[in-house]
Amino acid sequence: MSAFWEFLQANSQMLQQAIVTHLFYVFVSVAAGFVLGVVLGIALSRLPSQYAAVLLPVLSVFQTIPGVVFIGLLFLQLGMVPITVIIALAIYATFPVLKNTYTGLTGVEAKYIEAAKGCGMTRFQTLVRVELPLALPSIIGGLRLSTVYTVSWAVLASMIGLGGLGNFVYQGVESNNDLLIITGAIPAAIIAVVLGALIDLLQRHVVPRGLRKGAEK
Amino acid sequence: MIQFEHVMKNYGNTKILKDLSFTVPDGQFLVLIGPSGCGKTTTLKLINRLSEPDGGRILMDGKDISKINPVQLRRHIGYVIQQIGLFPNMTVEQNICVVPKLLKMDKSKYSQLAREYLEMVGLPYEQYAHKYPNELSGGQQQRIGVLRALAASPPVVLMDEPFGALDPMTREVLQDEVKKLQKKLNKTIVFVTHDMDEALKLADVILFMNQGEIEQMDSPEKMLEHPASDLVRSFLGKRTPVESDQLRVEDCMMTKPFVVSMDQGILECAEKMARSGIDTLLVVDENDKYLGVLPINNIRKYGRTASGIVPLLSTDYRTVRVGEYARESMDYLLGTNASFVVVLNADDTIAGIITRNRMARVVAETLWGEEK
Structure with a gap:
């Protein structure tokens, strides 16, 4: 344990650098993936359900393609630039958000939509004022999944030499140094837990009392 | 005034409404009743264009509603549904002010508006305005549902079996309240029900429908005295005075x-x-x-x-x-x-x-x- 501590102190500069890079990848790609996922989820929910019945299973198969393969392919196309990593991670981050947005929106009970329409809301107003708020808990659930996944996938960035906490892990694997692996893995795990907790906090703040489960009668 | 002129509606090959013509004068409480599948709910939804006719036309104050933008039309027609459908993400006040907000009414008047309407149904503003629908009882929720339909002062309010899901006690209280509100605010109300008691209690005029046609359109008293057919009589059940001589x-x-x-x-x-x-x-x-x-x-x-x-x-x-x-x-x-x-x-x-x-x-x- 003390060896680990000494190692950390010796490499603190490098570790900080790696964490910052790692977080940068996570934030940018999750943000992009979130926007994309919500937009595509909304679009898919407006189409007849047959589209989703075909598309969603295809997407989940796609999601099982290992990130390594995907980053490798993009690397061949785009080269060793951060955008390669960000595009790859953003696409992976899109799936959970897309899927949860879709399920959230299609799960909105017909009575609310009929009421909205009957009140004289346009389709856009119905979406923004009723459907999206009702789907919000589900959408944020998707964001949480994406974020936690992306923290671990971002480790792959160092595979093409682009830094992040993966640097420690890969070097550790190559040089058979457990200390190095742990130095990369533990902060990544902590980041995942902390970001997850932050999103739970967000969930509690943005979801109105009326939508929370087990609200007082 | 609402006028139906030879209105027809088909679903596929089934004729839901066959040549329906009737008039609802301003301030009248019209109740649509009939066996299920008779077309009463379809008739109601034609008025705010949630459904479109396949023939004939519907006039509101002399204007053909098919020429009015449906979104604009609906903002000027109140609508209450059986499933209540209060928006769970909004407070009671926000729910009441949905239509005023859509009509871009003065924001500063919202709370005043909510206060006035809540008082009409005996719910104190301080206690209820900032609650969410899931914190209210079913009866309270549907009161708010009715207020949401009334808040922008539409001349016409449509109600689709609004009290069908409530317990009998609450239903009666709400019926009384709606009747009172209708008289006080002088609304034209078109109300769908399958409950003859409710129809007799609320209606100025009952429109009895069967298989897409008008079976009888009369005041409750006239309908009780002279049911037009056996079907109407069976809906009226024991209430027909004809039978009072037969009482044992x-x-x-x-x-x-x-x-x-x-x-x-x-x-x-x-x-x-x-x-x-x-x-x-x-x-x-x-x-x-x-x-x-x-x-x-x-x-x-x-x-x-x-x-x-x-x-x-x-x-x-x-x-x-x-x-x-x-x-x-x-x-x-x-x-x-x-x-x-x-x-x-x-x-x-x-x-x-x-x-x-x-x-x-x-x-x-x-x-x-x-x-x-």
Whole structure:
């Protein structure tokens, strides 16, 4: 344990650098993936359900393609630039958000939509004022999944030499140094837990009392 | 004023509405009723263009509604649905102000508006305005549903079985409130129900539909007096006055009157009367056959000298047999100061009694519909 501590102190500069890079990848790609996922989820929910019945299973198969393969392919196309990593991670981050947005929106009970329409809301107003708020808990659930996944996938960035906490892990694997692996893995795990907790906090703040489960009668 | 002119509607090959024409004048409470699938809900949804006709036209204040933008149209027509459909992400106040907000009314007036309307249905603003729908009871929720439909002061309000899912007590209270609001605010209301009691209670005019056509359109009284067909009559059920002549005594009697056996003591009987707050007891013999009536006055007068209750019995109370028409007994009760008539089974046992109260109730029920 003390060896680990000494190692950390010796490499603190490098570790900080790696964490910052790692977080940068996570934030940018999750943000992009979130926007994309919500937009595509909304679009898919407006189409007849047959589209989703075909598309969603295809997407989940796609999601099982290992990130390594995907980053490798993009690397061949785009080269060793951060955008390669960000595009790859953003696409992976899109799936959970897309899927949860879709399920959230299609799960909105017909009575609310009929009421909205009957009140004289346009389709856009119905979406923004009723459907999206009702789907919000589900959408944020998707964001949480994406974020936690992306923290671990971002480790792959160092595979093409682009830094992040993966640097420690890969070097550790190559040089058979457990200390190095742990130095990369533990902060990544902590980041995942902390970001997850932050999103739970967000969930509690943005979801109105009326939508929370087990609200007082 | 709403006018339907030769309106038709098909779903595939089925004709839902066949050449429907009627007019709803301003301020009228029109109730659409009929068996399920008769087209009443479709008719309602044509008015705010949630559904479009396949033929004919619908005019609102003389304007063809197919020429009005449906979104704009709906903002000027209140709409209440059975499933209530309050937006769970909004507070009571926000729900009430949905349409005013869509119409871009002055924001500063929202809370005043919510306050006024909440007061109309007896929900204090401070206590309810900032609650969410899931914090209210079903009856309170539908009150807010009605307020949401009224808040932008639309001249016309559509209600699609709004109280169908509520318990009978709450339903009645809300019916009263809606009727009161309608009169106070002078709204034109088109109301769909399958409950004839509700229709009779609320309607100025009942439009009875069957298989996409008008079976009968009349005021509740006229419909009760002259149902146009057997179907309408069956919906009206026992309420038609035609049947009041057919009432039998067992239809209007009170079962389980206070009965004592002839070997009871005088004091016991007096005590029983005092405890139950009545002034007479029916007395039977050991075989449960009717002997007579024991009035409290007889106990007062002769109670000290008598040995049992039998000498105190009065036998001049009118008795009738089960199966006889009730008419005569009612006439008798109205024509004399007798307080009840005793109804006997064929074997002289007691079936029940017809009291004045009971009679008044039965007469009211046959006139105005049975209480549920």
